[in-house]
Amino acid sequence: MYYEKQFPYTPNIRGIRTANWKYIHYPHGDDSEDRHMAELYNLKTDPGENNNLINLPAHDAKKRELQVQLAVLMDEVGLKEDKMPIDEGVKKELPEAKIR
Numbered sequence: 001m002y003y004e005k006q007f008p009y010t011p012n013i014r015g016i017r018t019a020n021w022k023y024i025h026y027p028h029g030d031d032s033e034d035r036h037m038a039e040l041y042n043l044k045t046d047p048g049e050n051n052n053l054i055n056l057p058a059h060d061a062k063k064r065e066l067q068v069q070l071a072v073l074m075d076e077v078g079l080k081e082d083k084m085p086i087d088e089g090v091k092k093e094l095p096e097a098k099i100r
Helices: 057-076
Strands: 014-017 022-025 039-042
Touching: 014 057, 022 057, 039 057
Parallel strands: none
Antiparallel strands: 014 022, 022 039
């Protein structure tokens, strides 16, 4: 999912889901660090995605495995050079009424 100026509350999102895991990250669009905290969920033990495991060292290997899988999938669909738009962050104004 890409940031859209007309919907400034929607960040850039990249993610992958397997049978038991979900990994999501939020690239800013300028090769800097993600603006928002990445997410990692064990869907088998936490189907409601209530416990983000991203900062727990015990899950670093799974995080890296999913990052590699995501990179492979992106390459397979032609996103080798991932050109995300710049995420300008959450704005206070709402989109134009005609597109809400």
